[in-house]
Amino acid sequence: xxxxxxxxxxxxxxxxxxxxxxxxxxxxxxxxxxxxxxxxxxxxxxxxxxxxxxxxxxxxxxxxxxxxxxxxxxxxxxxxxxxxxxxxxxxxxxxxxxxxxxxxxxxxxxxxxxxxxxxxxxxxxxxxxxxxxxxxxxxxxxxxxxxxxxxxxxxxxxxxxxxxxxxxxxxxxxxxxxxxxxxxxxxxxxxxxxxxxxxxxxxxxxxxxxxxxxxxxxxxxxxxxxxxxxxxxxxxxxxxxxxxxxxxxxxxxxxxxxxxxxxxxxxxxxxxxxxxxxxxxxxxxxxxxxxxxxxxxxxxxxxxxxxxxxxxxxxxxxxxxxxxxxxxxxxxxxxxxxxx
Amino acid sequence: xxxxxxxxxxxxxxxxxxxxxxxxxxxxxxxxxxxxxxxxxxxxxxxxxxxxxxxxxxxxxxxxxxxxxxxxxxxxxxxxxxxxxxxxxxxxxxxxxxxxxxxxxxxxxxxxxxxxxxxxxxxxxxxxxxxxxxxxxxxxxxxxxxxxxxxxxxxxxxxxxxxxxxxxxxxxxxxxxxxxxxxxxxxxxxxxxxxxxxxxxxxxxxxxxxxxxxxxxxxxxxxxxxxxxxxxxxxxxxxxxxxxxxxxxxxxxxxxxxxxxxxxxxxxxxxxxxxxxxxxxxxxxxxxxxxxxxxxxxxxxxxxxxxxxxx
Amino acid sequence: xxxxxxxxxxxxxxxxxxxxxxxxxxxxxxxxxxxxxxxxxxxxxxxxxxxxxxxxxxxxxxxxxxxxxxxxxxxxxxxxxxxxxxxxxxxxxxxxxxxxxxxxxxxxxxxxxxxxxxxxxxxxxxxxxxxxxxxxxxxxxxxxxxxxxxxxxxxxxxxxxxxxxxxxxxxxxxxxxxxxxxxxxxxxxxxxxxxxxxxxxxxxxxxxxxxxxxxxxxxxxxxxxxxxxxxxxxxxxxxxxxxxxxxxxxxxxxxxxxxxxxxxxxxxxxxxxxxxxxxxxxxxxxxxxxxxxxxxxxx
Numbered sequence: 047x048x049x050x051x052x053x054x055x056x057x058x059x060x061x062x063x064x065x066x067x068x069x070x071x072x073x074x075x076x077x078x079x080x081x082x083x084x085x086x087x088x089x090x091x092x093x094x095x096x097x098x099x100x101x102x103x104x105x106x107x108x109x110x111x112x113x114x115x116x117x118x119x120x121x122x123x124x125x126x127x128x129x130x131x132x133x134x135x136x137x138x139x140x141x142x143x144x145x146x147x148x149x150x151x152x153x154x155x156x157x158x159x160x161x162x163x164x165x166x167x168x169x170x171x172x173x174x175x176x177x178x179x180x181x182x183x184x185x186x187x188x189x190x191x192x193x194x195x196x197x198x199x200x201x202x203x204x205x206x207x208x209x210x211x212x213x214x215x216x217x218x219x220x221x222x223x224x225x226x227x228x229x230x231x232x233x234x235x236x237x238x239x240x241x242x243x244x245x246x247x248x249x250x251x252x253x254x255x256x257x258x259x260x261x262x263x264x265x266x267x268x269x270x271x272x273x274x275x276x277x278x279x280x281x282x283x284x285x286x287x288x289x290x291x292x293x294x295x296x297x298x299x300x301x302x303x304x305x306x307x308x309x310x311x312x313x314x315x316x317x318x319x320x321x322x323x324x325x326x327x328x329x330x331x332x333x334x335x336x337x338x339x340x341x342x343x344x345x346x347x348x349x350x351x352x353x354x355x356x357x358x359x360x361x362x363x364x365x366x367x368x369x370x371x372x373x374x375x376x377x378x379x380x381x382x383x384x385x386x
Numbered sequence: 387x388x389x390x391x392x393x394x395x396x397x398x399x400x401x402x403x404x405x406x407x408x409x410x411x412x413x414x415x416x417x418x419x420x421x422x423x424x425x426x427x428x429x430x431x432x433x434x435x436x437x438x439x440x441x442x443x444x445x446x447x448x449x450x451x452x453x454x455x456x457x458x459x460x461x462x463x464x465x466x467x468x469x470x471x472x473x474x475x476x477x478x479x480x481x482x483x484x485x486x487x488x489x490x491x492x493x494x495x496x497x498x499x500x501x502x503x504x505x506x507x508x509x510x511x512x513x514x515x516x517x518x519x520x521x522x523x524x525x526x527x528x529x530x531x532x533x534x535x536x537x538x539x540x541x542x543x544x545x546x547x548x549x550x551x552x553x554x555x556x557x558x559x560x561x562x563x564x565x566x567x568x569x570x571x572x573x574x575x576x577x578x579x580x581x582x583x584x585x586x587x588x589x590x591x592x593x594x595x596x597x598x599x600x601x602x603x604x605x606x607x608x609x610x611x612x613x614x615x616x617x618x619x620x621x622x623x624x625x626x627x628x629x630x631x632x633x634x635x636x637x638x639x640x641x642x643x644x645x646x647x648x649x650x651x652x653x654x655x656x657x658x659x660x661x662x663x664x665x666x667x668x669x670x671x672x673x674x675x676x677x678x679x680x681x682x683x684x685x686x687x688x689x690x691x692x693x694x695x696x697x
Numbered sequence: 698x699x700x701x702x703x704x705x706x707x708x709x710x711x712x713x714x715x716x717x718x719x720x721x722x723x724x725x726x727x728x729x730x731x732x733x734x735x736x737x738x739x740x741x742x743x744x745x746x747x748x749x750x751x752x753x754x755x756x757x758x759x760x761x762x763x764x765x766x767x768x769x770x771x772x773x774x775x776x777x778x779x780x781x782x783x784x785x786x787x788x789x790x791x792x793x794x795x796x797x798x799x800x801x802x803x804x805x806x807x808x809x810x811x812x813x814x815x816x817x818x819x820x821x822x823x824x825x826x827x828x829x830x831x832x833x834x835x836x837x838x839x840x841x842x843x844x845x846x847x848x849x850x851x852x853x854x855x856x857x858x859x860x861x862x863x864x865x866x867x868x869x870x871x872x873x874x875x876x877x878x879x880x881x882x883x884x885x886x887x888x889x890x891x892x893x894x895x896x897x898x899x900x901x902x903x904x905x906x907x908x909x910x911x912x913x914x915x916x917x918x919x920x921x922x923x924x925x926x927x928x929x930x931x932x933x934x935x936x937x938x939x940x941x942x943x944x945x946x947x948x949x950x951x952x953x954x955x956x957x958x959x960x961x962x963x964x965x966x967x968x969x970x971x972x973x974x975x976x977x978x979x980x981x982x983x984x985x986x987x988x989x990x991x992x993x994x995x996x
Contacts, residue, residue, distance in 0.1 A: 110895070131894070139897030152892035156910050169898050216896070397836065404837040409849070526977040528929045530936045530949075531970040534956055542960050621840075629844035633933055637956070647845075648937050651852040659852040663845060670840050 093271025463657035483642035493566035502577025524571030808866025813873025
């Protein structure tokens, strides 16, 4: 049994699209994910950060085998993840589960919640006697902080936070090794967010699942993740421990991202406002994908794609942050960066 | 627009192929096509010639393509009643059916559009409710009941009009009205809801707010936009008129396609039935294609690709 | 109750009077809908139990009582709706016809829903080329007037009650297939079906235990709207003499045979015609009402 639970190598997912123009439209390629490498150890929580359209959710789909990769591969416990949704794929669901952004949409509004929490047993353990299934569903409800008298409730009768607890209980029913969480709290009120995040931390301490934790919210990722990956236009631009990434970001994009996050400590913040249009994954710029918006871009950035260079647990894909000796230092903040 | 036209044409072609395929499958399901096309009383040599000509000894897939070839040449077999080519028998009746369906379509549209627009403009008044109640009733009265009741009142009781036959234009009045009433009810309901949807749009409020008279708002802004969804229903109307013709022609002894079809089905004159099936299929596909293209022409959003400036 | 500013419309009536409760009831269940439900229940009772209360055998002839008038047109209570050209009791024939017509329409609607749901789910499950093929067949079916197809099939395959019922079962399947496909795709793209699939559920579990119960109310509404159209189709074909064959009888067949006596004995034709019109009207009204109640998004 290796220590690496999940690994992605040169993972890419391209979609053919047609742009308006011409007789039948101009064919083009949407590079949702374009060459991503990462490893996830057992019990580790990897945070995935980036703005919408950067390929976070597509990465989640690739990891779960929802869509086949265009190139590269995903390995789960050493074996490639099947993508055909047949028996192998279904069996693997015992070991990898997902938590969704919209808990109401993820629940069947016609079934009482206890039936939905117990459904994984119905699917994967047909031999388990009925009373035991009931007992285990009740235990799951208790473990996520739902009252026994709510067992017969329907999803629409619960609050948003309670619904997400139901989804979490259902995902954890079979003790999965990997949990993919796609923006699990962004649909909830801020006060509820903290409760759900605390619950997830507690459950993780108890059961020791590994997780791919996707969010656009830096502070949520910071609270949950052991390690953070920042994505931009389908590529990883920076990787490191949460404290490193958020206190001393190397990549100009991460610097902008961190500077935009509200913090209680700093009153006067140097907020970096990125110029230019939001990124379009159909029309990825040449060279460094970030160069049109980068406040520090130099000529080399327009022509040469920076590779992801790793050093001492950190990684960055930026020409300016990679000094000749392989030592990584923050990219210089350019003078033209606007200070707000 | 070109892409739109091409996709509609492709779809129409597929439908035609499916209809011909259906006819082929049904033909093959019933046994030896030579007997079916030529009838049971043809001489033995005719069967043999037929089998050789149509390649019935060849694989099914080859026969299938030959069947298409024969249809393309207009060779649809002979009527087993009088031995004439089925296509001629059918074509003889087409003008009589058109003489009923075209006036009925016009009657449909005038009555249905008028009632629908009128009901929408008088929304939630007794006028609206009366029109809609009548239309629900019209919608649920089958055409044969409508035809028989009209015949009973105007032909049997009042003796104003003939109850059957096709001697003069007076003979056509009752059939056209009974066909038109049913379709008008559907169009009225549809027009009303399309109009109400359009009248609720902000640009209608803008138009009347800028001081246009209500009549001008309705004529210039509401009607053209409401016409877009109503157009689609006209394709369906052609279908229900054809189905209605079958029943109505039988009631009023009108010698059109419908009565021919009913007679052919009763006598199992398969060549004639097959010809009518394919003819109506082509007509329907053509009608739907025209509606689709008209739709693209009326709806500027579909034209926007070819025109640089929007209206 | 009227201490504060009295409202002239309210008068002295409190919210709890029997009158306002009745009004609230009729607001929720319009009188027309109640009448429709009453008529439909009556028709179902006739279809289910009518043969027990029918005064006579619907095929029994009494040649001495041919074409006798119904009550109100000079007839006697022996034959409340009169007799037909062979002296058969119109009431008994009407009961037998309702039974046959409703049974055929009910079975045909079930067949149509089964075909529609199966193909709709299949299209949603397979996607890709198979889905396109199913959609093309749906379009082709929608483009052809069903009556013509029905006539062609009857001409080629001959007629029997079973075949006729199955044939009518092909009416309207394309609409149900469209609805089933659309709702299934919406559910499995994002939502409960996607989530259940992520649990590792098999397709049969996803479609049978989750999607089907969730879309059942919408399907029931569209089946309700399909039902009167099947009645009209059946009676139309039977009227032409190409549907239900004697000695069996149906509402359309009764009208068809009665039309020869439109001058001398209109009651033979009018009674079944009225039943057809009222029944289809009631089911349509109920269907529209249910649609607005359950699913305002359905057109």
